[in-house]
Amino acid sequence: MNRAEDRNIRIPFGNCPKVYRAINRWAIFGCPFGTPVNRSRSSILFAVLALATMLVGCRRDMFQQPYSKPLEPNDFFQDNHMASRPLVANTVARGHLNADQAFYTGKVGTNLVETFPFPITREVLEQGRERFDIYCSPCHGRTGEGNGMIVQRGYPPPPSYHIDRLRQAPVGHFYDVITQGYGIMYSYAQRVEPADRWAIAAYIRVLQKSREAKLAELPPAERAKLEEQK
Amino acid sequence: MAQIFGKSSSSIARVSLVSGFFGFFVFWGVVYMIYWSSWTTAKGVPREQEVPFSHQHHVSGLGIDCRYCHTSVEKSSFAGIPPTETCMTCHSHVWTDAPMLAPERQSLATQQPLNWKRVNDLPDFVFFNHSIHVQKGIGCSTCHGPVNLMPLTWKAHSLYMRWCLDCHEAPEKQIRPRDQIYNMEWQPPPDQRERGLQLLKDYHISQQRLNQLRDCSMCHR
Structure with missing residues (x-):
């Protein structure tokens, strides 16, 4: 005897049971089961977690990977602070023997x-x-x-x-x-x-x-x- | 037990259903606009540099070829940023006491390179090679826009993957004759499609190659 109709209250979409059930299940995000109180608590938690995972998208590690492109600055080398290195004295780069x-x-x-x-x-x-x-x-x-x-x-x-x-x-x-x-x-x-x-x-x-x-x-x-x- | 739904619940549910429906489109519409806006892509935003170099003056005003400074564009993945020596080839005798060139002179005196900031910087997970593009008929202005009209240099395109693919999926729309690569004023002629398809043949770009242009591993190596 706990049905809403019997207690004479208006239920939103009460005369459309399919819509009503869908709202009841899914409008509260992610927790289709459980008591209403549990539902609202866990849905807030769920929303916070979902937003937190989106923050991962703010990391730019893959855009700026720890390797150097030509002419990029790099403080590892103290002489010119560049990623590109000058030739070591008295060495010959491949293809630059220039014997002729x-x-x-x-x-x-x-x-x-x-x-x-x-x-x-x-x-x-x-x-x-x-x-x-x-x-x-x-x-x-x-x-x-x-x-x-x-x-x-x-x-x-x-x-x-x-x-x-x-x-x-x-x-x-x-x-x-x-x-x-x-x-x-x-x-x-x-x-x-x-x-x-x-x-x-x-x-x-x-x-x-x-x-x-x-x-x-x-x-x-x-x-x-x-x-x-x- | 208290009632879960009060009398106003019905209207609240209707309003939230309707606004949820439209809100979905509004939300993703805003996300889309932010994603493609110049606030995110830096497209069209002049980048501040130590020396306010004007491509407009040097290219349109003086007629200097791109390769005078970007010497490795034909042979290397990297087009090359000129060393201070290149600037000083002329500026040792022209505009020698201009205040805006002071960082140049200091760079030459101290042998420390100028810190030019990259305007067109692809993410590190993208492999890009300038030399193959200029050898196979893609001109500078196709990607870099009208650099010859830029008093300060800005990015002409978003450099998003969608934008890369626009051309990789249909290169005949942009491909040019080899002698037009460095022409900043080149525009596709009305019969570009036929010319483009012919040029693909001339450059020995086979159907197999065209399919490869769409492979993930073409750029993400």
Whole structure:
């Protein structure tokens, strides 16, 4: 005789027993059984625990793992506080033996080399043009006249490539300047790889040639094209 | 025994059912908005640096190529942050007494690197390699946005996995010719889909490769 209807109280959704039962079981989170008092206590506990597990998501251990990426600061090393380490003195990094003196320094003994250490193909020249436009043109200009954008903004102008001294300079000179720097020009050894330095030297020769090539030197097909345009 | 449900229980139950239903969507809507907001992703928020370096000035104003400073982008997983020496290549003679470059000069004098803060930093459980992306036709601006227009550098995208997958699932939408990789103004042409599919062939990206791009282990190694 304990049924609610008999005691004449209104029960929410009392005339829909399915809904009523569902609310009764599940509206109070997680504890479908037990007395009402136990239910509310354990549901509060359950909610607190559920929120606590969400806090685990705040940990960033996997985002910042205890390993170092390139150039990251790291206080383990006291000399430069960097994760990246300088080479130990007198060691040679793999692939950096650089035994071929002419190729890696542009010199034989103290004399600048006169010839390229590998055959210059169209691909090499294309590569040279690309590297020249990236690393050299800001100062030397795309045509090598020494009037690049940085010079226009106040950097002391470098000499044009189209002067006699540089026309007659051996190719090793250009390689050596890129590698060692020259005057106020910094070394580009860290930025441009040896093969690319030679490619740039070859492209400088192309720029120089472009100013003094004679029509008669052109291959007949190219020559015909030019004469058509005249 | 006292009554468990009083007279108002009925209305309370109805109101809480209705508000529970809408509350569910409101709650997850708010979570979604916070998750994708720039407050969480730092997207579009300029990051403060010791030296207020302007990509806009150096790229758009002076026409310097990305690779002049980020030298290892074509060969390494890491594009490279330039050493002080690179800045000083020009700034040893240009703007030599500008106060904003004082940290640069100090760095050169003391041989201590500047502490540039990373703008685009992926979580450590993600493997990412710059060189393969630029070799296979993904340009700088696809991920980094219009860096050439940024007076201070900010993140252009959320770098969330969903965003990575947008491209990994359909690379033909973004893939470009090799000579356009460093062009910051490149936009997909109207017939990008056909061009993209052709470029996938040109870059020897097979169907098998495309499937691998969606593998978990492609990035989570």
